[in-house]
């Protein structure tokens with residue numbers, strides 16, 4: 115079954131399943147059902163309008179039911195994933211067979227059969243006493259009834275479920291035993307904590323919403339996500355009240371739990387990019403999409419093989435104290451370096467995000483490290499020192515179905531420089547809209563970037579602030595215009611407003627300083643949130659510009675806060691602000 119979204123369509127568009135015209139609406143019933151071939155994007159059945167959707171229902175009905183069932187299987191596995199995270203972190207045991215029962219229980223109302231399967235490497239002898247380091251492995255096979263479709267849920271591998279044949283083939287495995295689940299074989303499991311947690315959480319969720327769990331697993335995306343948030347919140351609250359009651363490793367319960375549900379995005383395969391993060395809802399500019407603690411921290415990029423060996427040890431020490439779920443997800447992250455470095459070091463080098471502006475220290479994140487690069491990124495990553503967490507904010511409006519991207523490179527790099535850096539450090543060639551420009555547009559873009567570099571240097575030298583303040587202020591204005599033309603947003607904008615603010619305040623102009631501080635604050639909040647260190651600093655200076663240490667270095671432009679002109683047109687106001695020739 116192929117998704118209706120064609121390879122040439124931008125995300126969120128496809129051809130109408132009834133009349134083949136371009137369409138943006140989709141059937142909510144099966145929206146975002148995972149593709150059975152894991153290489154493909156999640157499914158969307160497009161319609162140009164309700165008439166076509168009604169007319170096509172007879173044809174689509176059977177497919178829609180199958181897709182809903184498939185999505186329910188993935189959702190049930192995700193519910194389980196969250197529960198396991200909590201239970202792992204409490205230090206309780208989670209046995210593979212108890213997982214199978216939980217999965218079966220959660221899928222009770224869904225048209226599937228859950229079987230317990232043991233697999234072994236295809237080229238080694240079968241049997242539980244196989245002397246292989248890759249001995250028998252236990253997993254669940256979920257068969258969609260009356261179809262040829264089956265999924266593998268293997269908790270020792272990465273979540274999410276994999277198509278059965280692919281799992282067996284890619285893992286070079288063979289089935290050594292397969293049978294239906296029967297609780298009679300495992301009476302001791304009745305009381306197991308995972309089953310209890312699942313029962314308790316699901317029961318309370320269902321009671322609160324007056325819905326069946328099966329219906330929630332099959333519900334449209336927004337309902338499922340909001341129910342999941344309630345569920346995960348409940349689990350976390352429960353885990354906090356029971357912290358320390360686990361039967362071993364109780365200190366782990368204080369660790370941040372990585373919650374794999376976020377109503378704003380999905381992590382999914384994207385053509386030519388591996389996995390990536392895709393918006394599931396409209397995300398307005400300024401929204402905090404994600405706030406995450408690093409799973410592993412690293413002091414910096416290793417310079418040589420001794421540094422790599424040391425980093426490997428540092429990572430191994432941190433991984434050893436993590437729940438198995440987090441370790442598994444760490445090892446499933448992309449590694450661009452193959453066997454050039456120890457695997458954990460390759461993963462760290464490919465996925466690390468800095469823990470502060472210009473900081474050598476970096477972190478690896480189970481969610482944020484799945485975000486791909488674009489030179490025209492729509493989101494930005496910031497290390498929030500006050501929260502001790504990484505935040506990802508939307509720096510423009512993001513549409514549902516659009517990929518969420520950050521920039522892997524800093525500064526005003528020209529086309530060739532960006533490509534060389536991205537290729538050597540991350541092993542890909544960027545084809546974003548900025549990079550896909552015509553040679554003539556690219557030339558203009560490179561000229562703007564060269565100019566931005568030289569303006570930044572000139573402003574940054576500091577002398578201009580008091581020696582040639584008018585020219586310095588106009589340079590900041592020119593930078594903002596060039597950034598707009600180049601489509602660069604994010605944290606560069608507040609940095610430039612802060613430079614402009616300093617020019618005004620150093621020369622005693624509290625009126626301009628006030629306006630510029632407001633813009634600095636607002637643009638900083640957009641990229642980092644009001645709780646970032648810089649936003650807090652900007653707020654204080656916005657309220658009292660004269661508290662800046664440079665205030666009154668000269669009094670060339672002495673002016674009180676109350677002198678901000680009123681009643682001017684937007685154009686005249688901008689002209690006043692930037693001290694353009696002939697301004698009022």
Ligand SMILES: C[S@@+](CC[C@H](N)C(=O)[O-])C[C@H]1O[C@@H](n2cnc3c(N)ncnc32)[C@H](O)[C@@H]1O
Nearest residue numbers: 387388389448450465483484485486487540542
């Ligand atoms: C931090 S990981 C991002 C998540 C990754 N795609 C995954 O599957 O886990 C960085 C890697 O993602 C891929 N990548 C990131 N941005 C890309 C882009 N714009 N085009 C192609 N591949 C990209 C590259 O393989 C890169 O080494």
